[in-house]
Amino acid sequence: MKKVLLQCSIILLPALIGIFYPIQKIFYGLLSLLTIDVTKFDEILKSIISNERIISIICGIIFSILIYIWRTKANKDKQFNTADKYNKYPIWVFWLASKGLGYGKVSLVRVPIYLQYKLLLKDTFHETLVDEVEEKVLPVVLTERNMDHDSKELNLVLIDTYNITDEQIPSDKIQLPTIIIKSGNEIDSNRSFNPEFIKEIRKKTHALSKNYIQLNVFSTTNTNHNTSIVNKCFKNGGRTGFKNVYVYQASRSNHVFNDSYKVL
Structure with a gap:
């Protein structure tokens, strides 16, 4: 987040300074370095606008636009979240980094699962990076329970890198129809x-998507699996069948899935 806020501040700074300080002299100095005829530019500007304050504001805005163009070009092939830490930023930070500052890549590693879903569903970045893992065909274990329970909600429990127990599921969801x-x-x-x-x-989401309005996802899946799950099960032009999809995030302290996030 600091990276985004710092770059945004640098971009906006000339425009803000131009409101209170005659920034045109600094701006003209920059133009002269680019071998632009400053005198002619100043004459044209003053023939249209005589107010020095407005000229300063205009120069500040142009200055900010030039910095913005420079930063977006510089960020085009860069990865946004390079730090070795847990990246639980608000979704608007990721959006601003991509759409505003032009970052072309994001890593899903060390990003909460619900945010991974949101970033993938919204195509926030041009390229998403995942764990480097080998493909291994393993026997899949399927369990269904409470499927005769009258409900418009369905739990989807996806057990991958570690187990999920009943004690980790919220008490108001444990009796719902559940696919494990x-x-x-x-x-x-x-x-x-x-x-x-x-x-x-x-197969299961496709078969049951017409029978339930809401899907609750409880997951310990790695980034490779999350990418394929989103692309093949939920990212299908609004034809998923489920009206609402919520991803529950496990607490990092006790691993209980108390916090839910609407991703679709």
Whole structure:
């Protein structure tokens, strides 16, 4: 977030200074470095506007636009979140980094799962980076329970890098119809990509999407699996069938899925 706020401040600074300080002299100095005829430019500007304050504001805005163009070109091939820390930023920070500052890449590593879904569903960045893992076909374990329960909500529990127990599911959701799919990775907490896991998730979400209005996702999936799940199960031109999809995020302290986020 500091990176975004700093660059935005640098871009906006000339425009703000131009309101209170005659910035045109600084601006003209910059133009002269670019071999632009400053005298002629000043004459043209003053023939249109005589007020020095307005000229200063205009020069400040042009100055900011030039800095903005420079930063977006510089950021085009850069990755936004390079720091080795947990990137739980508001979605608007990611959006501003991509659409405003021109960052072309984002890593889903160390990003909360609900934010991964949002970034992928909205195509926030041109390129998303994921864990480098090997493809490993493992036996998938499917469990269904409470499917005869009369409800418009469905739980989808995706167990991948580690297990999810009933105690981690909110008490008001535990009795809902529930589909539990295990990738096989949870046995040794290994991070790998299992195509059979994705196939099973796609099959179940497609088959049940017309029967339920809301889907609650409880997941410990790695970034490779999340990318395929979003692209193949939910990112289908609004034809997912579910009216609402909520992703529950486990607390980093007790691993209980108390916080829910609407992603679709």
